[in-house]
Amino acid sequence: xxxxxxxxxxxxxxxxxxxxxxxxxxxxxxxxxxxxxxxxxxxxxxxxxxxxxxxxxxxxxxxxxxxxxxxxxxxxxxxxxxxxxxxxxxxxxxxxxxxxxxxxxxxxxxxxxxxxxxxxxxxxxxxxx
Amino acid sequence: xxxxxxxxxxxxxxxxxxxxxxxxxxxxxxxxxxxxxxxxxxxxxxxxxxxxxxxxxxxxxxxxxxxxxxxxxxxxxxxxxxxxxxxxxxxxxxxxxxxxxxxxxxxxxxxxxxxxxxxxxxxxxxxxxxxxxxxxxxxxxxxxxxxxxxxxxxxxxxxxxxxxxxxxxxxxxxxxxxxxxxxxxxxxxxxxxxxxxxxxxxxxxxxxxxxxxxxxxxxxxxxxxxxxxxxxxxxxxxxxxxxxxxxxxxxxxxxxxxxxxxxxxxxxxxxxxxxxxxxxxxxxxxxxxxxxxxxxxxxxxxxxxxxxxxxxxxxxxxxxxxxxxxxxxxxxxxxxxxxxxxxxxxxxxxxxx
Numbered sequence: 001x002x003x004x005x006x007x008x009x010x011x012x013x014x015x016x017x018x019x020x021x022x023x024x025x026x027x028x029x030x031x032x033x034x035x036x037x038x039x040x041x042x043x044x045x046x047x048x049x050x051x052x053x054x055x056x057x058x059x060x061x062x063x064x065x066x067x068x069x070x071x072x073x074x075x076x077x078x079x080x081x082x083x084x085x086x087x088x089x090x091x092x093x094x095x096x097x098x099x100x101x102x103x104x105x106x107x108x109x110x111x112x113x114x115x116x117x118x119x120x121x122x123x124x125x126x127x128x129x
Numbered sequence: 130x131x132x133x134x135x136x137x138x139x140x141x142x143x144x145x146x147x148x149x150x151x152x153x154x155x156x157x158x159x160x161x162x163x164x165x166x167x168x169x170x171x172x173x174x175x176x177x178x179x180x181x182x183x184x185x186x187x188x189x190x191x192x193x194x195x196x197x198x199x200x201x202x203x204x205x206x207x208x209x210x211x212x213x214x215x216x217x218x219x220x221x222x223x224x225x226x227x228x229x230x231x232x233x234x235x236x237x238x239x240x241x242x243x244x245x246x247x248x249x250x251x252x253x254x255x256x257x258x259x260x261x262x263x264x265x266x267x268x269x270x271x272x273x274x275x276x277x278x279x280x281x282x283x284x285x286x287x288x289x290x291x292x293x294x295x296x297x298x299x300x301x302x303x304x305x306x307x308x309x310x311x312x313x314x315x316x317x318x319x320x321x322x323x324x325x326x327x328x329x330x331x332x333x334x335x336x337x338x339x340x341x342x343x344x345x346x347x348x349x350x351x352x353x354x355x356x357x358x359x360x361x362x363x364x365x366x367x368x369x370x371x372x373x374x375x376x377x378x379x380x381x382x383x384x385x386x387x388x389x390x391x392x393x394x395x396x397x398x399x400x401x402x403x404x405x406x407x408x409x410x411x412x413x414x415x416x417x418x419x420x421x422x423x424x425x426x427x428x429x430x431x432x433x434x435x436x437x438x439x440x441x442x443x444x445x446x447x448x449x450x451x452x453x454x455x456x457x458x459x460x461x462x463x464x465x466x467x468x469x470x471x472x473x474x475x476x477x478x479x480x481x482x
Contacts, residue, residue: 020322023352064327066356074356074375075334078327084292 148208183358237296294325366441
């Protein structure tokens with residue numbers, strides 16, 4: 001991790017860092033893009049995105065990480081996203097996170113565009129925000 | 130090799146005493162003398178009944194070698210492994226015993242045979258160990274798959290048709306098919322994404338609650354250790370440097386290496402409890418929470434130099450003194466509670482800022 005940061009500082013390269021560990025993304029990146037089923041679900045500055053996630057998938061993802069805070073209780077059940085990603089989720093005509101979302105209803109059964117959210121450089125693909 | 134008699138007292142399912150594994154290799158093609166890497170040297174610990182025992186340490190410190198030694202996948206150089214009080218032999222003599230130790234591998238992609246259907250993979254150990262007859266294997270596999278939350282039709286799939294989380298569930302079903310008493314989990318969730326890894330961890334904890342089996346959980350993610358483990362064992366350079374109860378360890382790591390490991394752990398620091406309404410998660414972060422890399426000065430693990438005496442960690446250690454170079458610190462109980470053993474002359478010292 002330190003090596004990657006060093007390389008970035010020294011040679012002035014841009015880095016696309018692909019990971020599924022948000023804690024690593026948080027410590028290394030400036031911008032984070034949350035990807036689901038071939039679509040960008042949320043895009044924004046890492047700090048803002050993790051402190052204030054907007055898309056239901058990002059929220060669920062952050063909640064499933066065992067945290068290290070002082071009042072954290074070990075062995076409690078971790079929150080998960082129900083179900084699996086299936087081939088059906090890649091079809092058009094509905095939100096791709098529709099079947100696993102905790103906010104989804106009939107309004108989500110259409111193609112959802114990636115829209116600009118109020119702050120700078122923040123994009124979200126969800127109509128229920 | 131005699132049986133351990135005070136098993137009831139110790140309540141241990143697995144006792145490892147003085148276990149070593151040395152790998153020999155030639156440095157160049159025409160070398161006369163073989164070089165030796167001490168991958169695991171003189172490791173001693175117990176895993177208690179119905180306990181989750183976590184083994185942490187950096188890459189190449191011998192964690193996976195240890196798991197292979199316990200399951201008998203490679204032969205040991207010296208030492209003994211006792212399982213349920215009996216010495217674990219290789220070959221046919223220990224087969225009955227070894228059935229009760231199962232291992233779940235890190236990579237669900239490469240640990241399943243791509244040419245076999247899932248029901249064959251899941252039922253094979255049970256058929257081999259004579260638990261079921263071969264003609265019952267489809268029904269058996271389906272019931273095992275249902276136990277781990279998979280659909281019936283997965284039984285007829287090939288491994289490449291499943292997702293990573295589903296494959297890892299198949300791996301768990303295969304382990305559980307012979308009703309083991311000790312499950313060795315070699316980094317079970319490190320290849321999976323966060324929400325799937327949370328599902329797998331929940332599943333593993335449910336299974337443990339139901340079957341009262343013991344887990345030996347090998348990982349390098351301290352977040353998971355804190356979440357799941359009852360006791361923590363820290364390895365460095367093939368040796369155990371600290372064994373402590375999970376609560377004790379995370380309130381105050383004793384060995385300098387444990388301290389460094391603890392400080393380099395990344396996490397969100399939720400000062401308040403996460404908002405369960407799933408609306409917003411506010412987070413504050415201390416300055417000292419930033420990542421501190423482990424100082425990489427001196428030798429690497431598995432380097433050519435022979436270190437026969439002294440502490441394994443002395444040349445990277447912030448607290449090392451001359452005594453560490455000469456004498457090897459013994460595993461000693463350095464805590465009032467008695468739930469902690471540390472191999473260090475200067476435990477509980479903190480790194481200089």
